[in-house]
Amino acid sequence: MKHLLTKPSQWLVAACAVTALSVWSATRYTPLEASSHREAPLIADDPLADNTDVYAFKDPSDPERIVLIADYIPFQLPQGGPNYSTFGENIRYEIHIKNKTTNPTVDDITYRFTFTRTNEDPSTFFNIRLNKQNLKTTYVCEKSVGGGAFTTIVANGVVPAYNIGPRSITSGAGLAKASYTDYRQGTVTTAAGGAGEQVFCGSSDDPFYVDLGAIFDLAGLRANNGARDGLAKYNVHSIALSIPVSTLQATGQTAAAATSILDGNYVIGVWASASRPTMRTLSMSGGATTDNMAYTQVSRLGMPLMNEAIIPIGAKDAWNRAKPGAEADATDKYLSNPELALYMADNVPMNGAAPKPANQTYYGEAIPALRALRIQTKSLGSFDFRNGAAGLSGLTTAQRAGTVFEGAYGPYLLDNSAAKGGPRSVDIKPIFHTGVPNAIPYQLATGKNGNPLAAGKPFINNFLPVVGDMLRLNMAVPATPRTSPDFSNQGLLAAAVLGITDARYNGNTTIQNIPNMDGFPNGRRLEDEVVKIELQAVSGAVLAAIGLWYDDYTPGTTPSPATPQLKGVLNFTAGVEKNDTTFRTSFPYVQTPWQGTRIRR
Template sequence: MTSIQSINRGVLLLLALLLASAAYASSHREAPLIADDPLADNVDVYAFRSPDNPDMVTLIATYIPMQLPHGGPNWYHFGEDIRYEIHVDNDVATTGDDIIYRFTFRRTNEDPTTFFNIRLGKQNLKTTYTLEQIDNDGNSTVLVANGDVPAPNIGPRSIESPVGLGEESYASYSNSTIQTTSNGIEVFAGPVDDPFFVDLGGIFDLGNAPRQEEDPIDGLACFNTNALVLNVPITELLKDGVDGTPDNILDGDFVIGVWASASRPRVRILQTDGTKAEVVDSQYIQVSRLGMPLTNEAIIPIGMKDFWNACTPYDEARDTIFDRYFYNPELALYMDDDLFGGAVPAFAPLRIQEASYTVLGPVDFTNGADGLFILKGNEVLDGTALDDEIFGNLLLPGANKPRSVDLWPIFHTGVPNFPPYQLATGKPAGNPLATGKPFINNFLPSGGDMLRLNMAVPVTPRESDDFSSLGLVQAAVLGLTDPRFNGSDSLQLIPNMDGFPNGRRLEDDVTRIELQAVSGVVLAAVGLFYDDYDPSEDDSPVTADLVSVLSYTTGVEMNDEPFRSEFPYLALPHSGKGECSGALRPNSTAGALPEEGIGMNAPNVVGVNFPNPFRNQTTIKLHVREAAAVSVDLYDVNGRKLENLAKEVLPAGEHQIDVRLNQLPEGLYFAVVSNGSGKILQTLRMVKTN
């Protein structure tokens, strides 16, 4: 194994640059040019079947990253000379987008006599929007002509008092701006809590996520962003000639690609009198785009990031210049002990298959290896997706491109319901090329980087015991291990098949999923198991190496605020007068804040850790400045709550607690620690032994 001491200074610098670009995930300041233009900066894109109305699909694009809730007097706003667009591709037979939803904005100064943003019922500046729907031929239809954008959540006097807007609450005020178009689309445009969650500080510190000797922190807790949210009837998103009833959950006619962009006029002239720039050119230039999360942050190198932002997915599909970064992803270098694995101790659970067992011989997927290209021309590929007669050389383009069969299609085409892209359930041991259990079909090979969503896959209820933020990874685990699903190789609706990377739900932990995918978890799902699997000795493919990958976590697994159960689903923006308005956050908690009523100079800091493994008892260690109200709940790996371990006011120090479920089987569990107000402080991994 290569140690950190043996890695030269240049390699560490390269690693620092890579992870620095990933630190503002998902797309927070991800490229040099767009980092200087926050109004046009794509932040995130989501596409999922609406949890409360399965006849609709929710499309979300967020812009303007990392907004301070108290960021006045000039509050964050949509740009007036920017075209914000959500793009939909639903037909491989057409070239380019089939539907574009274009938002443009206008601001009006209602009271130029004040420096306050809101005073006496007037906004300064009031923002409105126009929403157009544009078809593949360029025909435009105005859906909303003068929609209201809610003002920033400045504080209760500005929003609720008679000297402000006089609204009942910010929630009711924000919801009052929702529009419904004549073709049944619900629309919201305005400020929200940033829904992304990740330990920015840990990742930025040379990949220290999960942090090795301290508690994780959600680096995006307390930040706001601006969102465009559409609830669109599924029938509006289908290609021409397709009715609203899918054949089954694999129906390819129900697959759409979704991406978002921001474009600016090619030429503007700045004015000497301080007024806004004059637009002198009607041609708009794309300056930012986003489809799959983390692409431009953690895959595309710094020197190519601005170019990637200027391309469309269709440009990317025609020009293969970016493909090499998916065939041999740089992050995989730090998951390989023969290369630079020792540079990132936090990634130790994530290792690439070097000798994945198959009846055809071992397969190496580490960077520079051949992967499944070793079988090129072999009759064993006949009738599979890797057969040149099926998809050409799309998935096996050449030697030394090991991840052409998993990472590249995840980002560029989606996955077809075709061998080998079926669950290993039902496949003969060691033969990943065989027909297995049908899993997902979101194959749409007409563009490059997009979210791809099969709208035929039903919603997994958020309140279900089976719901998991691991999306398709958890669905694959259930399909391989759960008796409800692993006893049959027939098509079944497995929970979380509607999760990332089949679209993207707000709750999906995409950072964790994508790091697991780089480590090869998708390969394992289809039968290319990790190196420690031997079918002659192992009854189950769930070996120690696979468990290590599945149990990997960055330490931050959920948003700092709960999502709403109704449109527009995102949490309300943090208030400029609320708990996120500049209060110092404790260093030892996962985005936690001072308890209500306690000043910044004496925060009730809660830090918790458990010794592992445990049996029927464990010890909770609290690091507090004064007695703290603490609740600790135990969950299994499927997110199912098992019991409450503690709920009381405790002083600093060690406290022994019982795990009362004496028959709890060995395995991995999670302890979720909350404060007295019910706010989640951190999530801790626990290992049970007998």
């Protein structure tokens, strides 16, 4: 995973601009590019290549299809004319899929999109006039299987015009369309070549929601004091694919052929990227630019908030430059001791907490908004999961027997040396880097009878042991109907609560289709409240779900694991609970973009 320094970067002057040269060091990274919702230092210079979010979910309308969405170009003002945002011409936008463990650094399927812009009426400053459109954008979609040659599956896809306003879209002075929504839906196309992929490329409401202003002000969340969705009424550009399960499954099997809803042969890993030419030459007279054809990755994203809230600022640009499986060794350490956990623990032991590990400083006292999310320090009387603590690394050989910790991935998942001090290698690291197997101890506390290392009720299996950051999805898990009273944007945490507390599910240890098993981090639905889920996970909610309860539960004396601390974690709010608008009920599911003439801030 280390990269050797091979050649120093050079900046060219005059009419040349180098857009993606990088220097890699054997001890640290010094790259020149970055990406994703502005979470890395250099992405502000290149928003067209900024991959903001990735989604992967079972189509709620068709059990044999999977929807993949990659969003780009953040913080688009709907009224941001006269040159409205659109996909970049000299960028390769790609969606990558892994469905095999062989050749771990090679994509099993890649969809590549390249875009072309045309000005139909260069004589006007308007974007649309008299049925002509400037910055009119079309695309080519190519597909590669097993790292082979790319084949064109959409030769002339159309990106709908920006939703400027009614005169531009529906009047005779503009495009004279019946409605923007119908016009946009009409650009959905079916790919050639027999696989039957549906494809959409165009602007959408940004489906991500979070109180950005508060969370980046040292996690000062303001749940009861004017929380504001920092992405409300902004647009993004979406690349959306609806793909048959049989196209994505490693051996071409349908979802109906799965042996169970947790069949491990149906797990895929998904990530998206953007790449630019390594060199661009600008014309001194204002003419066309000239690019070389050597592309390098300048943006990538798999799991949400990975680079935003896990990777420290000094490594963010490097992380964007690498591919899954080629991350720096330190990335595992960031996951085993996530920085956010520092703000969920106190220096002074409270409520019977264990003394803090030597040479470790916490900041929980300074972040009162996260007080409800205190991490286990003496779970079941002995297990401390704060940064720098031992976690489960001290398990004996006898305790590891029959668990996934005695297998090939045991040392990776346990970080089984107390001196390493990587307590979250058992929960946060596998969620981001391998997926979670349907194996002991990763089963619900239901049926464990107080022993977290016993077999329990299965509720997840998205284990794809190709180490690296990807959004992992088990395609065999049925979609939870969005109209179901059990549907929750809390994803797998909601499924865990039902599996432990609901009489429909907690009376046995058999596999059942518990609502929201198809939610984050088993894939990611548009609705899923990933900020809250990840904060709860960092606070130890996943550990509690498998029976490593919070500190105020004492076996034999406390009546129920549903203690005040656990209830506080489950009732925690990050301030913004849902998107600022609805989602569509059919492909491409992302909502119609905000119209430029209707925005009030």
